[in-house]
Amino acid sequence: MDRLARRLGVRDAVVIGLGAMLGAGVFVVFAPAAAAAGGVGLLVALALAGFVAFCNATSSARLAARYPESGGTYVYGRERLGPFAGFLAGWGFVVGKTASCAAMALTIGAYLWPGQARVVAVGAVLAVTAVNLRGVAKTATATKVLVVVVLTVLGVVAVVGATDVSAGRLAADGGVDRGVLTAAGLLFFAFAGYARVATLGEEVRDPERTIPRAVPMALGAVLAIYLVLAVVTLGVLGADRLAASTAPLADVVTAIGLPGLAWVVRAGAAVAVIGVLLSLLAGVGRTTLAMARRRDLPGALDAVHPVHRVPHRAELAVAGVVILIVLLGDVRNAIGFSSVTVLVYYAITNAAALTLGPDPHRKLPVRALAALGLAGCLLLAVNLPPASVVTGFAVLAVGATWYALRRRS
Template identity: 60%
Template sequence: MVGAGVFAVWAPAARAAGGWLLVALVIAAIVAYCNAASSAQLAAVYPVSGGTYAYGRERLGPWWGYTAGCAFVLGKTASCAAMALTFATYAVPGPAWIRRVVALIAVLALAGVNSRGVTKTARLTRVLVACTLVILVGVVVVLAVSPSAHHTTSWPTSAGPYGVLQAAGLLFFAFAGYARIATMGEEVRDPARTIPRAISLALFLAVGLYLVVGLSLLLVLGPDGIAGSGAPVAAAVDAVGAAWAEPVVRAGAAVASLGALLGLIAGIGRTSLAMARNGDLPRWLAAVHPRFQVPHHAGLALAVVVGVLVLSTDLRGVIGFSSFGVLLYYAIANAAAFTQPRDQRRWPRAVNVLGLLGCLVLAFTLPPAAVVTAAVLLAIALLLRLLVRSGRDGSARR
């Protein structure tokens, strides 16, 4: 969660919400909390790889699980490419082709780290997140104490409810990382205790950090200044006369992007593993490395697909697409958690209902182009499964 989103998501959200940016952030956080509660409740009972793909199959049926898995894999594969390109943009100013090559190298390197096991993945993630937190705290302090800062609170508030909800859907992109905790249930000690605690703690820490950063940006730049900048955190540092810190901010954005990319690679590989085990993806992807106990075939396939994307596609506008897929994924998680019996429940069903409705509302208030593109791809995936299943049934009857 503490990844590239904290550096990149503010501008499109501010364009939609205006002075109501923090209200949109709170709405996104409430929906994220409901989703986290549902995911934690399910993960405690079903500590297996796959996250909502597995929970949907168990509680709602194979088609719902497949839909959740496709939504996750499609949205997060695109996000992998976006994170890699974001890293290269901040780390290597220069021609576009150089940035693409650097992005490809980052994808291959982190896929290699992930292939050595979840322990090494977690260790590197700790280092990357620690660096990002230090830089963000430093930025907030600089913005707060700089004598050159011209703080403003005369924020325009012309955005209507639709704009605020759209901004909340875009900001949700930054909170979506906690899904990857639940997707790795088979690799965690005492998952019934560890996963719910990890999800809740990670989400609360991220929400607090985002509120502080968002408020700091609003005080320095205002919503118009945020909306007009491609790199609002760097712009805020420059606006208070601390241009010396801009290289540090760039380094922080690059490190954060790497951390987000590493988490994405780990989570997608585990969901692909679960889908392949059930025949919803090619069985070859279900292979687990005998020594490192990771889905190495799924990781290799993901690295190839993302590599092709970073070399051929500009994915800077992919936040809406990714948010739609993840919101649909969590809508199914909330529906699955709603069906759990009393002895499996940790939160009341009202939390699941609020999460389900929140996900659907935010998903369908996202930019229309992102909604249509994601819906078409998911429809194609569902049609392919229908055709494959029909073919198998026909062969069995013969």
């Protein structure tokens, strides 16, 4: 069996995690989360989503160090819980994240050229796929550039926005209710990228050391950035205006009297989402490769390029499906749908981690965190918008049915 080359160190892995996370929460999810939970509720939901993500990250890091190969929870579920659990995790990841890729591509089009959003989206998918096909080292290098640009733009927004933050607007909506769980489920979409490090486990140097360090470092940095920007957007716009906004950070700089910066923020948004798309397509391609190796997906996708050492057939297949969704599908509800399937994916991650037992090398209560992560994932999943819950579980049921029929035949 062909193996992928181990080329990524701690810094590369952290950057890929940052590139996968930065963008979705800041530019896409804050508005619907504010609509669900209000102002104070948004901050509570962000902290809750971050805590569940931390539990998941701890479980993912332990499992990835034990099983340093491509596939993430698809592999962990198979090894610790059985073939069906692994299949369900892999199916949920591939289906949910493929829809997310289409949503991200359309977001790029909407920011750069609203009148031709689908055309721009297809171009973005083709360009990102071309970079990924050149090898994971090229992916890490490109992601570094994107992360620097995005951090610069977000830093500018945070600094100029902080000058106009109003305590009254922050506290205007003090209610915290069940909408917090809905908002936390939506915001979880913004944190899911940290697992990209685990799905690239076969390409990380010294995975037993690199992965447990890189995952919490990337997650902690992103949580801090999200909290700062959530306070700034709420303090400048207020909960109602934020909930109605389609471009919250652009509206922040416009609201404080700097409309000339809006185009910079829009460009930064496009760069951020390109970074998400770059690492997301890489992760989906590698999970597809892992499933094809075990014939849970067509065996023709089990191929590694002899020169660039990437799963080229899997990545081309995923790109083709994403382009089809971009051209024909309606992905407005992709965030909710993706959140349902990915939360199930991480529920399986935590269940697998519970079978590892205690870890004498870690001071954290890893088994308790895995149990809390499992419960948190299921709680957030069922509290997402009803249409997303029904669609997400229906797609998981279709996959489970196909698996059962294939096994029987």
